Amino acid sequence: MQGDAMNETEPTRRAYLKYAGAVAAGGLLAGCTADGSTEAQETTTGGTASPETTESETEQTTVKPEESYSVSMAPVGTVEFDAPPEHAMVVFSHYADMAVALGQSETVESLYAPEFAGKSLETFYARLDGVSLEWDGLPDPLSDGVDKEMLYELDSDVHFVDPSYVVETQDGWDTDDIEEIADNVAPWFGNYHSGLTDKPAAAYVDNYRYYTLWELFENVAAVYQERQRYEALRAVYDDVVSEIESSLPPEPERPTAARVTLIDDTFYAYKLNAPGFWHADTRPLGATDAFADIDWDGTWGMFDYETMLETDPDVILHLWGMSPGYYIDDIRKRVANHPVGSQLSAVQNDRFFAGGVRFQGPITNLFQLELTAKQLYPEVFGQWPGYVPGEPYPEIPEDEQLFDRKRVADIVAGEP
Template sequence: MEVTRQFGSSRRAFVTAGITAGSAALAGCIGGAGSPSESDGSYTVSMAPMGDLEFDAVPEDAFVTFAQYADMAVALGHGDAVNSLHAPEMSGSTMSKFYERLPGVSFDWEGLENPLDDGVTKEQLYNAESDVHFLDPSYVLTTQNDWDASDIEDIADTVAPWVGSYHSGVHSDPAAAYADSYEYYTLWELFEKVAAIFQERKRYEELRSVYNETRSYIESNLPPEDERPTAARVTLGDGVFYSYHLNTPGFWQAETRPLGARDALADVEWSGDWGTVNYETMLEADPDVILHLWGITSRYAIEDVRDRMESHAAGSELTAVQNDRVVASGMRYQGPIMNLFQLEMTAKQLYPDQFGAWPGYESGQSYPEIPADERLFDREQIANIVTGAGSDGQ
């Protein structure tokens, strides 16, 4: 499939490390880390289930739904390309809480439209005229009305390619149209595909190196399995907990699986992407730590979550509640930068003796300041990679 388009010149303002839109430096620095893009002509990126995707130039306008792709674009120096975002007031503000700890890195999310507010429509995509759609076509077929495989192909042929792997989140079943072509990717494998689309191999490799070092350090310092805490990864709803596993395959578990804690809900099964359990089930599992998913977002106040548990007859008996180990966890839609912070956060929440105490999180505030000697990765190094200032931390 070949996509031939003239990219428009209207781009949202984005400022990072003093580089402003319209400056002479922008054209060169928006490519590889501080250098022009790696390809000046057409190129192909192969990715299941879409197949071979051909680009005539690096995308300048990207239709984005879930936050992991916005985070990937920012990480690659192309955050200005993002023209939409699901739940921007939650996703964008959460991303910014992490970026505020990275000198010179920012993301202008305010004013972005939520493409899922009224469902994805063909008219919406035609009107947006994006250069790439970071949305799994299988997600569209399984969740949106009035779409079929021919519509997917028409958008790809006349507007721009689809890029996504929603079902890699928990290795769920794809739409029937992709049953024979679907593949499951890890978060960092997805990031590699996105880096290829933006022609940013160097930035990807540098960030991947930091991730590998961070993960290796964490895994080599984990306590023996029988000394690890039990944990439940849940979100408190109205009298129930929306539940997720810790150690199962999929990029939704990218910040918990490497930590190898004992999943208090490992024996509880559900058929969808997540389950629901009641207070009685939680009390039976009685985890040492409760990781409250979405707890760092604007959608939940962790202080309120704790109060609600403490005021419930069964909730007040939970060990995690009594020991003040109900903690604010991150987002499952995480890209590479978010993943590094969420790995650090969760490692400290689960294993304070090994990785330093988690200072706690106060609702509405930035990611908490961590003493330099207790950080699990170098903020300056990440910032330099993202902004193109170099990756040696100098």
Template sequence: MAGDNDTTRLGRPTRRKYVKYGGAVIGGGLLAGCASDSGMNAEGTVTTSETGTETDDGTGTTNDDKTTTEADGSYTVTMSPMGTVEFEGVPESAMTYSQLYTDAAVALGHGSAVNSLGFSWYGDILDFFYESLDGVSFDSSSLPQVYSNGLDKEIFYELDSDVHFMDPTWPLSSAFGWKGSDVEEIAENVGPWFGNSYSRLHSDPPSAYDGEYEYYSLWEIVEKVAAVFRERERYEALADLHATLLNDVESALPAKSERPSVALTMYYEGRFRVYFLNDPGYARSFTRPFGAADAFADADGIKENSGWVDMEGMLELNPDVILQFWGITPDTNMADLRAELEGNAVGQRLAAVANGRVYASGVGGQGPIMNLFQLEMTAKQLYPEQFGEWPGYTDGEPYPEIPEEEQLFDHQRVADIVNGEF
């Protein structure tokens, strides 16, 4: 940040019309751990004015995700690590970084509120799925990119967002080097933070954050975003589709002894990066439900996200299926990748290569629409006999067209929900 204008901005009173933190958050609660003093219950669910329940998969039956606190209809939503955040009205502008919160906003009918993306190419990933849905679009071409050799506070002031769908502990990591005072400055002078990043892999928040930290499933996070936008009906309609899809998958899975071994990986220049297929966290919410055998799970000396396996090492594991993580993204050419493996003297001996079972797979930073499609995609890639053949993916093309009778969830129903026609 630079210039004399900063002093003026930082010194002015909070003028946020639509959203604000509760008193327990600003002034000590935000960075000292809010779960114990914000009214959050033991499960970290949304504070409500009515009774309800919440299922383990986040598709629960909480009757109302808000507490009305004043006659003008203000309400609160509670999530770790922020604690309780008060909203005086539905946010009209929202800063998003990850695909999760962007996709959630679109799914809940508030895509027009999104004013940024972490990286510009995130929009290409969203388009990959949205082009399969009638009447659903998200124009990201003019949205600024939040990341630019770091995370600059200036862009928060420039965007002037009603809410920041970002984890307030995340900028405290060594990659960005923010201080607690920087985080509180943005919350007080611009708008509140509302996000939970470390549920992605159930990893630890930065050491600069010394409070309690709750982990949520993907659909629990989406439920809380729905509470922010006051879109309970849309959320429940989408969650019903998700619950039905998971139930259908579980009921059709073959016995464990008949399931394939799978390597979730990123192949690059003769080596395979290791990702564990069934790890906790929402990043694996499109692979974990299938209960496939992880080819990397019992390999000696392999570490998640930091380990690599060479061609000979992969041949020793010899998985039935290779899923190229992030394979649907613009910078991955699956045709070239398969050709390289088939042309390698060792690679061509891999069972997955010989049997044509090297697939472009999804991304970990998924929102609700992405999750539905990625579950369908993975089901067909791993279990074609149970769920139908995967039609294949062509580089640069959108999600392949699947006949209605072969869809694992109702694609048109999703489009109707997004468009408010359900």
């Protein structure tokens, strides 16, 4: 692994990290920067759905940090490390959230749309004492596309991004370029297509498999040699899901719900209960998906106000509703002031809610499971107090919290 001569490279690295690229968040919010594909959560390409609680089958070698070790994950295969990474190239925020959860926030040295993603993560971290991410000033690796020169300059110890994503979406990249960076800088370690279990780039189809969010987190924990933190956080997650599943009302009594992002006058809709880690915060809640019987090609369906009114879900969850530029108060006001939008039941009954982020890691997943449970089933999990734009995640009475904040903060701090 590269980066051992840190004293020689550090001035260049720190100077480079002061650069922050321009942010184009529209694509990120609607779907992503590149693809438009559907989601499934499978253990192998074309395989059977794998639940969020399934343990990872990835082979991992647990050794003392001072020894070399290997971690295996599709599509990158077995990756060798001389030591846990001290510098990590990150694109999407779920990998940043994983690093933070493992007590490794200082290793994150890049982030897509840092002003947007960083502030979104901080909304949740503000409720965990001592947990934070220094995102201000991080370079955006997608501002001008993934660039070899930038990767050489960063000289990271690991690239937390799927090489299939890079080959498929970035101009001028092929598998030879991927191998060049892996040989000369550091290995790739990412699995993008598990978000939607969509088809990977042709070069990776034969070796691809899909993972749950918590399986991905387990693999990243192996890279950092942080098994204990992973297991402690996994226990918190398992308790949350167990409480949710044991408390859900019978299916006929559950509300109809839609998860959307409003951009201009178009609602970009997502499946609530489809497999894939993009839905790791809605699938366990088992609400009746208002769009379950509507098929579409690509990542999302696109609907106008009239179609939304025809569907008329009981609850509308607005993705990114706690993020800059998409704060729920502004979105709700726009919809309520529209002659058709004002007729939506979710608007009239004050059930048009701020959802969380799509690229969720373990910490954001815990918070988003809680907020979604309250928004869908207030009579079971307690009333959602609403979100004030620009403020932290709202205070929840201790007896209505679905997980212990202090417990999570202690785990991150290394006191599992």
